[in-house]
Amino acid sequence: MENDLRIEYVGPFRHHDVVVTGHRVPFLEAALPQGGKVSLVLDRRFGVTLTVAEAEQVVPFLAHTIAVAMGYACHPTEEMDHPVERPPFPRVVGIGEIRSKEAPDGE
Numbered sequence: 001m002e003n004d005l006r007i008e009y010v011g012p013f014r015h016h017d018v019v020v021t022g023h024r025v026p027f028l029e030a031a032l033p034q035g036g037k038v039s040l041v042l043d044r045r046f047g048v049t050l051t052v053a054e055a056e057q058v059v060p061f062l063a064h065t066i067a068v069a070m071g072y073a074c075h076p077t078e079e080m081d082h083p084v085e086r087p088p089f090p091r092v093v094g095i096g097e098i099r100s101k102e103a104p105d106g107e
Helices: 052-069
Strands: 016-020 023-031 037-042 046-051
Touching: 016 052, 023 052, 037 052, 046 052
Parallel strands: none
Antiparallel strands: 016 023, 023 037, 037 046
């Protein structure tokens, strides 16, 4: 009996987890090719190759944007044990009572 399923097991793949301030950045993987470059892959779909200096600038920004997209205030800092959850809606801030002057009679 022939198997109707068309399954492939591709790999293994080698990648590095990306860690910023002691915390792994979810959905971000890195490969370290020769020549002082870093290849970053986001969500296994989008990739870019940067110099190490460029990656030092870009990766913290990516870490924060991923954390915010996941509902956290930011990627954890060195002082944080875990990310801080952010409420799904901005906090309601009252602006006080608005009063208008009543126009005098006849105007």
